[in-house]
Amino acid sequence: MANVNTGELLDFQDYSPEHNNRSARIDVEAVHTNQYNNTMSNPNYSFDEPKTIEEPEAVPQTNHNFWTIEYYQKYFDVHTNEVVERIISSVLPQKVSRNYFDERIKGKPDLYGPIWISVTLIFTIAVSGNIASYLHNANKKGFVWRYDFHLVSIAATAITCYVWIVPLALWAALKWTTTTDGHDEIENQDAKSPTMMSLFCLYGYSLSIYIPVAVLWTIQVFWLQWLFxxxxxxxxxxxxxxxxxxxxxxxxxFLILIGSILAFHFLLAAGFMLYFFHQPNTGDDTIVTTVKP
Incomplete structure (x- = not known):
């Protein structure tokens, strides 16, 4: 290996302009031409034209008539966990966010939960009312007890009327007594009155508390029944x-509507207890009492 003078390598070297131009010149045109020729001469080369992306066609939304079954299909499109969540929120509202009604129920009301709760409450009151009648008269002499099937129809009429008529009246009251405060349109849109279906949904879920209470009303203690x-x-x-x-x-x-909501719920609960579960003492245990179907 030849000896190399490291001193010469570390020193700066001067080069002529011809040498600089000749060593640093890059033939751009030749490189571009060679790449183009190699590409076109390749037999496996194929030119792909740019593809146009087709956007999916928007599905037209059809407005079904109020009297058709298709109109009510969206009110039964609800999952089980949503129904359970709404039942829990109707008893323990602190378990969900404060804007739960505006975020979940107001935008997507359902009728599956309210109808299911109403039917369950009808049969619970009818069965529990007959049990309460039997417990109240079981110790009387010569008493012959029979199941009263009329309690089912009476409970169904009372609950159906309450779930549909009272929310409808509240919706009309809110619609015609709501005052605008002059804010911008966005704020008024967010704070508008609830829809009719959302009130039906809310009132239906609010009756879920009466299902366990109807079973507890069978306890024949007058002050305890009023406590429930x-x-x-x-x-x-x-x-x-x-x-x-x-x-x-x-x-x-504002205050009248709040008092009316509480008053109607109190009248409903008191009517359930007094008609289906409470039987006043006649003081004569020897009278034979029969309940005909």
């Missing part, structure tokens, strides 16, 4: 006021 009446009416009414408070505040009759 007050508890059920307060819980169900307070939940309704809690969810509807933003809409109720914009009504001119």
């Amino acid at each position: 009446v007050l508890m059920a009416a307060f819980v169900s009414g307070a939940v309704l006021i809690f969810w509807l408070m933003p809409a109720l505040r914009k009504s001119r009759y």
